[in-house]
Amino acid sequence: MSEIAATPTTFPPIDRGYKQAESEQPKKRRSKNKKLPKIEHYKTFKPPERDYRDTELEKFSTFISSYTEERRIETLAKPKRVPSEFQDDRRSVYWIESNPPTPGPNGVTVIVATKRVSELAQHRIPHQYKADRPSPIWPVKQTAIEQEASERIHQLSMHKNAHPQHAYDRTAYIEVSPGAKRAASTERIEMLSRPKMRQDRFGMDETEWGQYFPVSEGAKKATASGRIESLAESKRYHAMFQNEKPVQWPVDDGAMKAIASLEIQKLARPRSRTMIKDDYDPYKVPLAARRARATPRLDELCVPLPRKCRPKKAA
Template sequence: MATVARERRTDVLSRPKQLPVTYQEDRRSVYWRDSLPLKPGPDGTTVFVLTPRQEQLCGHKVANPGYQFDRSYPIWPVKESAKQYEATGRIEKLSFPKSVHRDYVPERAVMTRVTSAAQKAEPSARIEQLAREKSYLPLKIKESWEFDCYQWDPEISKGAKKAQASPWVERLAESRQTHPSYQYARSVEWHVEDPALKAIATLRLQQLARPKSRGKLDNFDPYRVSPSARNARATPRIAELCMPIPRKVRQKKF
């Protein structure tokens, strides 16, 4: 029966896809979809019928009636009245070039001229002192063997050589002591005492050491979850403890 059902399903899938009910064969135009064109042309294509407003928008832009085209020649005659015209005070004021600001200082030339007074000037003692480069004493770098030398360094003062540490400095200089209860790590192998070797387990220890007996339940499944455990509900306190800490919660970025 399963083989027959599979063959029937295969036959259904092998059938060609059926055309929809609204399918129209050999469609003449691609400009209309839901209805036939109102005014088909002689060749069967759509003829567009525009409204007066659409025809107005389709037309080219008309130039302004007062528009004057470019002059045919760059030089044109000037009227006599324009030649004899006298400019007004406002036009003359506007024709003046703009004056610079009273505090304007023009840029200096690349090659500047040094005055005679600057050429003959002599620096003061303070200027000469500031002009001298700063001198540094050479760094005293000791060799490695000098640090292990048992003799006193001649650079150490006599007062430092004879100085005595205070009790507090001597206390701070002492090495840190371990805790009285500190126990060092035991060795890998250690001696086992005779009582431990000859010890005998009690009846209670032997009873706890035996594996749990299932009795007649030989087919016991340790991975089986009881129905009561499946239907268990967490208390409000446990649900509260399961929530993450608010300060560690970060919103996702979309």
């Protein structure tokens, strides 16, 4: 480690008065030929002792700060003042704030209402209210009796007439004319006037839509050809068709008495947790698979079918 020259350490002054006091001290002369001491290691360096005035000033500032902090803590520790308008909650619903009124000297409780309450207690005065007439018959003035109506009033008093083309409702009782009585109906009208047969409406051989289509006699006596009979036969199953296997079937004695080989037991055993590899890469191809060669049969199966091969057209 390089040598470090020991220089006198200077500390920043605290206040202005300290600078003046430092300047008043006599300065010591240093010889030019005198060499400064050398320090081999930085841990052996010790700053010179500070003046007693620095310590006193620090103690005074610490005392002032602690005094102000204590005063602030005392202020914060005081409980919050309750405002003068604060009202405490009732201890119960039945708690009364004041004593109930007591009867007066006459034995009657007298409630003194304010002026505003007395005004609100008065009933509402109706505005230009006219009551109903006591009877539908009332006396008519003589001037009203002797008054003559004008032509306009006579015109307004007339009832409204119906429209000239208005036709009143026809009465239920009508008279049949003699011509209608002597008229003769045609054959078509007689056929339409007959009621519909019940068999036609509710036939036993009707379809799902309620329609009745009787089968003709010729269709009943017809004979089907060989082609129609062959088409009418149901479609047969394939020669190698096998029905679904039942859910329950008997198990062979050989299968029940069979003993699994070691390889089957090994494959049937679930994989233990310790055999699971966290760093297993499924996309990594092993070296044995890289060096393997396909058999002639595999090469034959890999070739596409000739019927599916389509030659490319030359551009």
